[in-house]
Amino acid sequence: EKASGGSTFGDAPMVQSKSMSDKKWTAIQDLKPNLAGKEVLIRGYLQTTRLMGKGAFTLIRSSLYTAQGVCFESPTIPKEMVKYIGALPVESVVDVKGIVTVPNDPIDSATQKMVEIQISELYCVSKASPNLPFLMEDACRPDFEQEADVGAYTGEEVAAADGLVRVGQEMRLDHRWIDLRTPANQSIFRVESMVGTLFRECLIAKDFIEIHTPKLIGGSSEGGADIFELDYFGKPACLSMSPQLHKQITAACSGFERVFETGPVFRAENSNTRRHLCEFTGFDLEMAISEHYDEVLQVFSDLFIHIFDGLNTRCAAEIERVREQHPFEDLKYLRPTLKITYAEGCALLREAGIEQDDYEDLSTENEKKLGGIVKQKYDTDFFFMDKYPLSVRPFYTMPCPDNPKLSNSYDFFIRGQEILSGAQRVHDPDMILERAKALGIDVDESYVNSFRHGALPHGGGGIGLERVVMLFLGLPNIRKASWFPRDPKRLSP
Known part of the structure; x- marks a missing residue:
């Protein structure tokens, strides 16, 4: 079955165990410079996506590991594909195919800092709601100060003195399935x-x-x-x-x-x-x-x-x-x-x-x-x-x-x-x-x-x-x- 958007992008058909293909999957943690020049297929959560000019930058996450993928308009990459990637809700599950390259400078936002995927295909396997209860960025923010590990627990949250948004414990527990992804x-x-x-x-x-x-x-x-x-x-x-x-x-x-x-x-x-x-x-x-x-x-x-x-x-x-x-x-x-x-x-x-x-x-x-x-x-x-x-x-x-x-x-x-x-x-x-x-x-x-x-x-x-x-x-x-x-x-x- 084909994806809804086109031959290289779009919403993938639902995985219903209809058949087994000969696709070879690569774990994000295994993306290293020794794979440079090779085509890989990965699956993960879309942690971030942003449009810059005629390109889209993504960060794909699986368990503890993240890798950056980039996609620019070209004779083989239509502008509709770039827009599709940029419009996907974060925390959607995506399949990404592309060529592994080694960037000139380490990618600080990714755990796999010395690789980058030049995206040729991207399909959304499971689309997240666009209205998440909290942002992963906020849920990952370091503690401002150490809390006491004894005493009463009321569930009430006190704003940190640095003014940055943090996700409270009760909000995390109410949406534990997202919180556990950090x-x-x-x-x-x-x-x-x-x-x-x-x-x-x-x-x-x-x-x-x-x-x-x-x-x-x-x-x-x-x-x-x-x-x-x-x-x-x-x-x-x-x-x-x-x-x-x-x-x-x-x-x-x-x-x-x-x-x-x-x-x-x-x-x-x-x-x-x-x-x-x-x-x-x-x-x-x-x-x-x-x-x-x-x-x-x-x-x-x-x-x-x-x-x-x-x-x-x-x-x-x-x-x-x-x-x-x-x-x-x-x-x-x-x-x-x-x-x-x-x-x-x-x-x-x-x-x-x-x-x-x-x-x-x-x-x-x-x-x-x-x-x-x-x-x-x-x-x-x-x-x-x-x-x-x-x-x-x-x-x-x-x-x-x-x-x-x-x-x-x-x-x-x-x-x-x-x-x-x-x-x-x-x-x-x-x-x-x-x-x-x-x-x-x-x-x-x-x-x-x-x-x-x-x-x-x-x-x-x-x-x-x-x-x-x-x-x-x-x-x-x-x-x-x-x-x-x-x-x-x-x-x-």
């Missing part, structure tokens, strides 16, 4: 994908296996009121807050010993902050231990160092593209990971004149302050604390043998924010019931029974993927690290 977002989610790859890579090398546990459960997986309740064929049920109970059963009671899971986690917390979501991606692991929960902490230390090292080497280009729009300092971390006790952390706060009791939970504000103190004292953004007060931990947490007010639990922090919570678990059924009763929690009978037929001592933890990505990249809002965020006020798109 180089920064393309990079953020490639980094996030790599975190998953590195997570699996490290744990599989340590003999872990991946499990898949139900997200529809009876009652609450950890106790508490922050659950999404639903009717399950006339029975009360809820969305899982954690794979906690099932990962314990598989690791400690079913003989698998080392397990991990990646999947959605649901929290019905009416928290409108910069770091909370009602649905996020949990990266969980659970493992049998021989003598001490330090065995688990060593695995976590190795895991995070593997992830951080891997991101810095495999995603170096993506990290820089994020930094172009959202400036941040590289994450500092030690080998091995810095470990302090909860009491030592509280003491550091008090030494800095901040009130903090050894047996009271840390507030978000004090966690952030402690992160700054640790950075100044130890030159690291990443550390963990253990021996938390038993009163602030879940019922299945093993009490400390040396102090009944403490527990064999731990949290990991990046830039002063918690990204992992874990502990040695109680593997004795009578102690599980005792702890649950003390906290007023009704425990599922099958969970308790699973420990009555021989259970391995074990421990583990749960990681919030979006928070790890947010803090590794120094982003000011967890919504920037979530594909389609769900917070108390958002259920779409």
Whole structure:
């Protein structure tokens, strides 16, 4: 079928998988000077188009890469073709055929700076609405100043002092399909994908296996009121807050010993902050231990160092593209990971004149302050604390043998924010019931029974993927690290 405009330009017929041709496509990222003189065919979004005299200049984008195409009136290029290109709405999808040339000077507006396509044919595959909700240029503009990464989030936007137009977070989320096209977002989610790859890579090398546990459960997986309740064929049920109970059963009671899971986690917390979501991606692991929960902490230390090292080497280009729009300092971390006790952390706060009791939970504000103190004292953004007060931990947490007010639990922090919570678990059924009763929690009978037929001592933890990505990249809002965020006020798109 022919395009609507003519033999070399126009609206292409709809792609309906009618046939396969022998066309050879070139990825924009592969456009390099070694292709000079060769004809290529590319597809991408029309990021910009402008008419200059008898020519049209375009910038074509695919994922993170852009290339400039030019088209001038000539015996083979009718003026109607130039006008057609200049009139196309930006963000339309186009197919471009042309000869690759090497410009005299680098093209600063393109990632493929040392090539230019002399357009001979251009067809519009999918025409964008001429009235976009915002311009890509505005959506890509660098932050004027660094926002706080803690505190309330209202969605209200404050105009930057430089007077330039920027696209607000809520406007971005309302039209997420366009927002995700920016180089920064393309990079953020490639980094996030790599975190998953590195997570699996490290744990599989340590003999872990991946499990898949139900997200529809009876009652609450950890106790508490922050659950999404639903009717399950006339029975009360809820969305899982954690794979906690099932990962314990598989690791400690079913003989698998080392397990991990990646999947959605649901929290019905009416928290409108910069770091909370009602649905996020949990990266969980659970493992049998021989003598001490330090065995688990060593695995976590190795895991995070593997992830951080891997991101810095495999995603170096993506990290820089994020930094172009959202400036941040590289994450500092030690080998091995810095470990302090909860009491030592509280003491550091008090030494800095901040009130903090050894047996009271840390507030978000004090966690952030402690992160700054640790950075100044130890030159690291990443550390963990253990021996938390038993009163602030879940019922299945093993009490400390040396102090009944403490527990064999731990949290990991990046830039002063918690990204992992874990502990040695109680593997004795009578102690599980005792702890649950003390906290007023009704425990599922099958969970308790699973420990009555021989259970391995074990421990583990749960990681919030979006928070790890947010803090590794120094982003000011967890919504920037979530594909389609769900917070108390958002259920779409």
